Every structure is written in structure tokens, then in C-alpha cells.
Amino acid sequence: MREAKVIYSVRTCVPLPPSREPLPLNFANSQALFRRAAEVIPGGIYGHTTPAATLPGATPYYAVEGFGCRYRDLDGNTFIDFLCGYGPMLLGYHHPEVEDAATAARARGAAFNHPTPLMVELAEALVARIDFADWAVFAKNGADLTSWTVMVAREYTGRPKILKIRGAYHGTHAWCTLGHGGLIPEDRAHIHDFPFNDVAALETLFALHRGRIAGLILTPFHHPAFADSELPSPAFVAACNRLCREHGTLQILDDVRCGFRLSTGGSHSVYGYTPDLSIYCKAIANGHPLSAAVGRAALKPAASRVFLTGSYWNDPAPMAAALATLAVIERDNIPARLAALGERFVTGFLALGEKHGVPLRASGPPAMPYVRVADDPSFIRTQQLCAAAVAEGVFLHPHHNWFISAAHTEADIDEALQRLDTAFLNLSLSS
Template identity: 35%
Template structure:
């Protein structure tokens, strides 16, 4: 039976107001067409732990986790109190840098295999762009081979409006898990490739998550060594979630540089570039890296406290355990109700997608599935993978698994599939 539609009147009214004030009402990936229009809320009001509440008062179990930063939970008291203490007793915006920058860099050196020196920025896009600039300066080369998202800046953004071609004409895409596609590009630009930047875990938009095939990341590293180019791991999503040392630690392949952000500060805005000292030292004088807000210490304090909690409470181990149970149970349901859906990813990061068909029915099934889930107060995104956070309880997971089964039963009946008994 179809579930009753949510009351979202305030959200829709606020959106109409927003469209006259903000281009598109809200920016980028948070616009309604990136969910199921008319079914998902557009404005949240508050959050606590693993749950969020919209401005109409509907409460959801939140598996999008602010697109990744919420590794612990919303309003994590210990982190927030550390930030409040900094505001009230120390301050955070000065002409000179506070010492927390050094403390955080020391911590990254301790945890991350490639880390010898670090610098800190505000966002993931800042970090990837800085890493590319460092690599170009270090090598004296121009070309960049990329595989992943990497942000909204001119050199990599997918939507090219307002960007002259000359700003991205030296950037080429290769296919994840295809060493051949990368080597062909490196051979073509044999003397002018500055960097290869890749997400060590493949998470393409609206497509299943891909783990690296055996030997793939190792092969990428060997190619970079052979062609004398800088290997950059984009760990904005995997950092401090796959393991404390990132996916590079988990998969055992150490890049020259890596970028981190999102989960590192549990929602406070930060990005980091870290790696080999000889490359990082390009930032001393050859590469200009400066912003009024890069040295603001609130995010450093939040990151230090978040990492302290991750270590002390063995948070990542707990998330892997919860996620493994969740993925196994959902996988069993998808086999029981063969509606053309699959779950991909690893325990901390999972994605339920629908296999494409020639008639495009998968799109309707996807919309129906995610509509049924949001009506059951489960906040997952149709085009972006989900996350498990530390404050998701076993009750949350069990309820979600039950909601997924009810949604699959709805699809089975609507599209005339038979359950496997």
C-alpha cells in the first residue's frame, strides 16, 4: 500500500520565497530536482544525533549526513563545547595564526601515511585546487588526469557555464578501475602531466560505488612513478571515515599528496592538503595560498576534538560494524525482492541504485522507492550515496531495514515482480 504523503507546506512556501531571493532558491546539489520533487523537504530546522527535523516538524533518520561531514552526529556536544570555549575564551579570527594549526598538522602526520607537511583551507574544492597548483609548480608541467568529483572550481567542475575553455583544456578524465585508460592519456601527454588525481574509492554521481579492483591503485601509483607525475588521492569523502588514515591506509597505497575534509571536523568547514614535504614546500613561496578565513581556528579546534573522539571511542570500528550489518540485511532484501535494485559500497558508505533498462523504467522505480522511504521518514538520496554515522542507533538501522522492505514490497506489487521465497 502506498504511504501517505508528508506535510511539507512550510518547506514549499519557503522555497517559493527563496526563489525570489537566491538563484534557484537553494544552491547546487540541494535543489529539489536532485531528490524527488514534491516529496522531499527543502529546508531543515534542526538535528540531533543521527536525526534531522524539517521546518514542517517531520523528523527523519538522516543517512546523507550533510553529504558526509557528520561522522559523529548532529550537535555533538563535546565538539561544540570545544568550539564555544574557543569563541568565548580565546577568539578565532586574528591577523596572525593560532597554534592549533600546528597541532592539527602534527596529528595528520601521526595518522595519515602520506603526511609529512600539511596546509589547511576551508572546503574540499579549495583543497583539491590547491593540490593541483602545488603539483603543477613542483613538476613544471600542466596536464592533469582526473577521476572523481573534485569540486566546483574552474579546472574540474562539470557544468562549464561562465568558464573559458582555456581554464580546463589541460584536464582529462580517465575511467575508474581502468589502468589502460589512464596509461593512454599519460602516453599521449608523456612530458607534460603534472598530476593524477583520483578518488581511491570510486563514487560516481548516481551510479554504484566501486571498490578498487586488485592491483588498480597500485598500478596507478606505478604509472605515476614511471611518468614522473604527482599522485593525489582525493579523500574528501573517504578521509576519517574509511579509516583514521583514510582509504590510503585501508587499501595500503600511499600517494604523494592527499586532500581531506568533510568528516575531519564533524561539520565545521575545513579542508586539508597533506603529503610529501618536497611537494608541499612549493607553498612556501612558489605557490600563493592565502585567505582571510583559512587561519580561523574554530574548525581546527573542532577537527582536533573530532579526531580525539574518533580515536578514543573507536568510532570508525563501530561504524564499520553497523554498516556491515546494514548492508548485509539490505542485500538480502534486494535478493528477496528482485526489482532491479542493488546495494554497493563499503559499510561506512553505501548506495542503493537501480539497474538501467532500455525503457527507462528504472527511473520510475527509483523515484517510487525513494518516495516510499522519505514518507517513512528515512532520509536517503536517489543520486548520492549514503553514510552511517556514530549516533545512528541499532533501532535506527532496524527501522530503516524494515522501511526498505516495505518500500520493496510496494515496488514488487506495482511493477508485478514476484518475491523470492
């Protein structure tokens, strides 16, 4: 077993550049721990981080610590991270202003009998930043509030039906999970889906269920796993806005993944949606557990009638982290920075594909890009490309969109591209 190297200390927050690892990287500690985990944890690692969907042995299974845009795994390998914890890591691991705020709040206590004043301050901060928002509520995970906003739409309209985009992810609750286990047909009795950007299909559903549709839940752009990302067409956005207005249906924007990455005030403004309710989560507190839903004034009475609580939901530290994160996002115009860095990364990545004769396809906004091997329906070649990138110390996911963080610098992007150049040289793709 190789001894894990200390690449940097998060306690002293002194970052060091990653060491150049000999190929192939060693994931022996990760794999040994995974075998132990499988004895006591169903599936060993469950959910979206399961290693089951990637090439066996090609990626680490356990992280140990992170700083900025890099993290270290259990075997001492370090990676320039382009997954950013599947989204929460907006400003980078261990952002000093966020951590100081969270630590100061934590020092005063956790999970009190009551909310703290931080909850009011945070609601005020969201209402000030998000143009259509008149109120805010808080929970821990995205799914807590995608499900709650669906209930608010039903309470407000007195209608049962919810329209959703086919293949869109809104969490693990029964009405929306992409999994198959444990469901009964009644869970989806009033959920109807349609293909993203398909105006005709949406119009048909509105006509078919006239007067019965409580809410239309959307993501700002479509970012399914095992597929290219898809931006909304102006005609689709206009149809969503018009149909909701005409039918008295609430528009719910699930901004859990994109929120505060594309715009400082919520992603609806980027594409022109007119939501009644929006949900934020991943980036809002730079990794501290918090989600938020906001809504229009008219929905406040209905929102106050839909019971909402959880054991840890008043915990002040994540709220302090969110206030600090939102302040940095606005002060440093983080979305503009992410877009510029993402553009640099994607342009460089595509150029490497051309240089090495590997046709690539890029999709999604530059701040949340996804690049895969073109003409690769099984995603095997994309898995091989990502495995080669990981072997060179660049963490890419083969079938989930990527994230740029504000902790990436131009030098980090260029270093990642240099490493990818080597990855392409070592790459042998299945035919």
C-alpha cells in the same frame, strides 16, 4: 499550515525518538519557503542540494535542527539520516565533545589577525596520524585544496597536465566542475580524463603526454552521482602507483568524501595507494567548516611557494572541532563501527528487496553504501523507492552515495529497516 512540532531541543541536547508521521508527510512549509527563496536566490536552492533532481514534493527542502543521527525539517518531520549532510556528519549532529571544543574556542574569538596555536596542534595531529604526511595546510572547502594541490603539483614538477577520473567530483572550480555554465575551453586545456579502473586508458595518457604530466588526481573509490559506486581493482591501484613513480608525476588523493570514514589514517591505506598529496574535508571537523591538505616532505618548498589564504581560514573554532573529532575517531575506532553498522544496514536492505520482490543493487564500502533499484537506467524507480523511504522517516538519496554515522546505533539501523519494510509495502514502482 501544520504547526512544526519540537521533537527535541538542541540547546538541552535531549533527544526524543521521532514521532510516527501520518502518510503522506507534509512538506508545505518547505515548499512555501522554497517559493520565497526562488524570488531572491538563483534557483531557490542551488548546487547538489537542489530539489530539481528528485521527485517534486517528495522530500523536505529545509532542515531546522539535528541531534545524533536524526534531523527535523521545517514541517516538523523527523528523519533517520543516511546522507549525513552529504558527508560531514561523521559522529552525529551535536556531538558533545566536538561542540564543547568548538564553543570553547569560539568564546575566545573568531578570525584573528593571526593563526592560533590550534593550527599547529592540528597540523601535528594530522602528521602523526597519516603515515606519508610530513606537513599540513588548512582551508574551508574541499575545492579550495583540490585546486591548490593541483597548483602544487605544477609548481613542483614544472609541468602543465593533470589526469583525472572521468565523472569524478573534485569541486566547483573551472578545471573540474561537473557543471556546464561559465566555462571556456582553455579551462580544461591541460586536464585529461579516463574511466575509473581502466589501466589501458591510463597507460595511454601517460604515453601520450610523456614528461608533461604534473599530477594524477584520484578518489579512493569512484562515487559518481547517478551511477553505482565502484571500488578500485588492485591492478588499477598498482598501475597508478607505478605510472606516477616512473613518470615523476605526483599522485593526489582526493579524500574529501571518504577521509576518516574508511580508516583512521586516511583512505590510501585501505586500497594501497601511495599518494604524495591528500585532501580531507567533510568528516574532519564533524560539520564545522574546515579542509586540510597534507603532503610529503619533498613537496614542502613547492607548497610554500603556492599562495594559499582566505578570509576565514585562520578561524580557530573549526580547528578545535577537528582536533576533538580526530581524537574521537581514533579513540573509538569509528571506521570499524561505521563498517559494521553499514554492513547491517545494507544486508537488511537487500533482504527487504528480496522479501518484497524488488531487485536491488548495492555498491560502495558499507560505511558509505549506495543501494538502488536494479535495472533502472533512468533512476525513476530508485527515486520512488527513496521517496517511499522518506515518507516513512528514513532519509535516503536516490542518486548519491549514502553515509553511516557513528551516532547511528544498531537499534537505529533496525528501526530504519522496519520503516523501510513499510515503505516497500507502500511502494508502487513505475513499470
